[in-house]
Amino acid sequence: MVEADALVSAREEVLARLRAARDAGAPRGGVPPTPREYRRVGALAAGSAEVVDRLEETVTEYRAVVFRAAGPGDVPAVLASVLEGVGSVVVPPGLPTTWTDGLAVTVRRDDPPLSVPELDGLDAVLTGASVAIADTGTLVLAAGEPDQGRRAITLVPDHHVCVVDAAAVVSSVPEALARLDPTRPLTFVSGPSATSDIELDRVEGVHGPRRLDVVLVGPPRA
Amino acid sequence: MSSTDLGMPTTAPDGVGFLRGSEPFPAAAHRALADTQLRRNLGHATRTIRAKRAGVVAEVPDWEELRRAGEAIKADTMARLPELLEQLEASVTARGGVVHWARDATEANAIVAGLVRDTGADEVVKVKSIATQEIGLNEALAEQGITATETDLAELIVQLSDDRPSHFLVPAIHRNRSEIRDIFLRAMPGVDPDLTDDPRRLAMAARAHLRRKFLSARVAISGANFAAADTGTISVVESEGNGRMCLTLPDTLITVMGVEKVVPRWSDMEVFLQLLPRSSTGERMNPYTSTWSGVTPGDGPQTFHLVLLDNGRSNVLASEDGRSALHCIRCSACLNVCPVYERTGGHAYGSVYPGPIGAVLSPQLTGISGPDDPNASLPYASSLCGACFDACPVRIDIPNLLVQQRAASIAAHRTPTAQDLAMRTVAAAMVSPGRFRAAERVLGLGRFAGRSGRIRFLPYPGSQWTSARDAPAPPAETFRQWWKRTRS
Known part of the structure; x- marks a missing residue:
């Protein structure tokens, strides 16, 4: 073993084993091309009133709370009611200041980055989202987007308020992935933190934010 | 090891890790069947999850097309596994990650222990990872004076009760709420003595117990659900947020991944992110999925190590039909529908890979050493009813593999039975x-x-x-x- 280690690196040996195995077990007749007959585009048009309504349903089923804002101009007023009673909120460096200017809340901008204990001392986090998937009730946060920021800020505070523009809402998982850049860290969020580890019953609220509020910005209910 | 062995497909070594139990399945199953509490717990849990899965699968009109795509992507992956791993290595390295290769469990454990030691830490937090259970990583770290804390709720229950996992998704599926309360009261320092068996209260207790560890951890260890070769993007699919904590807050992240977890393209995730959650927890989507590529300046761990593990996988790959056992995405749907698993639970299988898929994967990873090898008995832990194939999101023909592994176990008989x-x-x-x-x-x-x-x-x-x-x-x-x- 020692001798072999000295002669051949683990990398070379694992790759050599896998090459031999790849050939020994190669399917007679080769591997057929991957059939991609599944739906690439979902039933509801991206950004439509219908797809936003469906997102509201699926997000609500995960016991997140949904608020509607008729347009960008209504966001500050909706946020004021969502954040009523909240003492402090962290926001990513590029979050529109118009969203937070009138809030009766201590707003901490994550610029320069706050320490983990500082984040732990804040009540809530307010961000945007890159994409939302109506089929599954999922919000996707892309790290480094100006209105989404670092991953830690949406993780440590116990209450996440996420503003989703109708233009970011798609029907299906394939449509969402096509819009995302895989080289930056992504977080797919479907409802508040939950576990099914006790008798396979879903219970909300473990290590991630225990409260998730979603503000949908766009056309009124269809 | 002689030089002629170099580069030949190799089974996992004996004496390290948890791929083989100490007794044949029938003996272990007899004991499990006599435990009426265990049977009640398993029956309740598997009934619940079967109903949830059936509901969310039925609402996907193209489920069969997704299954066929998943099957084909995995078959394509196996046909060019070495090339895809080299591509993955290049992608991860280009984004600031460091890739390590491990021939077997012993080597992987040594690599991880060395990496942890280099940070100066003597404590790590862990995201649930069956690969690290397979290689006995926690035990190997303990020998080096490093304490590994499991952070998934079910893994924590298993760890606190000095137990073994019995299910992929819910390692403590064999425990009910009042048993879990008793474990917490006994083994969780500083726990509220008035803790009830309300699942919400139990989850809160776990949150309080782990919070400080998360916020101060310097090193985390994870597994990987998928790794896209083209972009170097690793995915971890979870529910509680313990995964996000481990993947985001520490300075150093070490991910241990079986070589079969690579997928060719990031875009292939559009198939697996639909198949896995619905098959696994019976949800449209699990609460959290994290993806990352290498290191991102200013966000998350600034040191990232990826350990690629063989440990018998080359032996499985060398079999034309048997290799489809490597397609498994560890959803556990086949466990939940299996009439044998439902009654015996996961411990009876001995290996960390229980249930129908475990019965065909474990013997191929270890090889069958003879008629007394406990893994020789696993392919018989089935009535060949076929429910596992119907439930499998990547269409692994488990009944066919069971029959083949029965043949392999017969061939290992030195004396006629x-x-x-x-x-x-x-x-x-x-x-x-x-x-x-x-x-x-x-x-x-x-x-x-x-x-x-x-x-x-x-x-x-x-x-x-x-x-x-x-x-x-x-x-x-x-x-x-x-x-x-x-x-x-």
């Missing part, structure tokens, strides 16, 4: 019509039949059959006798 002898006797009797006629006349098995017309007991070697099930009594006359009586 009762079944071999019986088959030889039958073969001898069937070589000529005269011999067959004679054999039919002397069989006379009818005398063992009860009033039901079923035989409940036969003397050895027939007792090996009747100890587990009845045999039908042969009819009063043979076909030849009947023909002669009615047609002559």
